[in-house]
Amino acid sequence: MTRVFSASGDYTDAVLQVVAEIPAGRVMTYGDVAWVFGRPGARAVGMVLRYHGSAVPWWRVIRAGGHPPSGHEAAAREHYEAEGTPLLPAPTPAGYRVDLAKASWSPDRA
DNA sequence: GCTCTGACTATTC
DNA sequence: CGAATAGCCAGAG
Secondary structure, eight states: OOSOOOOOSSHHHHHHHHHOOOOOOBEEEEEHHHHHOOOOOHHHHHHHHHHHGGGGTTTGOOTTTHHHHTTTTHHHHHHHHTTTEEEEOOOEEESEOOOOHHHHHHHOOO
16 A cells, blocks of 8 residues: 555544545545444544545545535535536535535445 | 544443 | 434544
């Protein structure tokens, strides 16, 4: 594995690695990212992105219901529209939600 | 080395 | 459907 990410632990490296491998137009839920490297730490994944998200496409990592990270919904939407990520209208505060039925991605299918 | 916090998830009221 | 509660893991102080 190419440890191009300097992190405090292997967990951070794993998270950044998976997130960085997500192609444009595709998204993964925090649970899915954690599930990939066998560490069900959905919350920990978010923390890694909060501290090291500056180096990875954090907007491709969303919550289970297809909702973008709290406080970053507007910024995420700009990226989704720019990358052509399938979005769906939803009665959420952001007014939208990611179409997990089409945008759901897995490192196995690549 | 212990404690608090947090970009989460699932369940229940 | 929306708000509240509990459980979970890892990083920072």
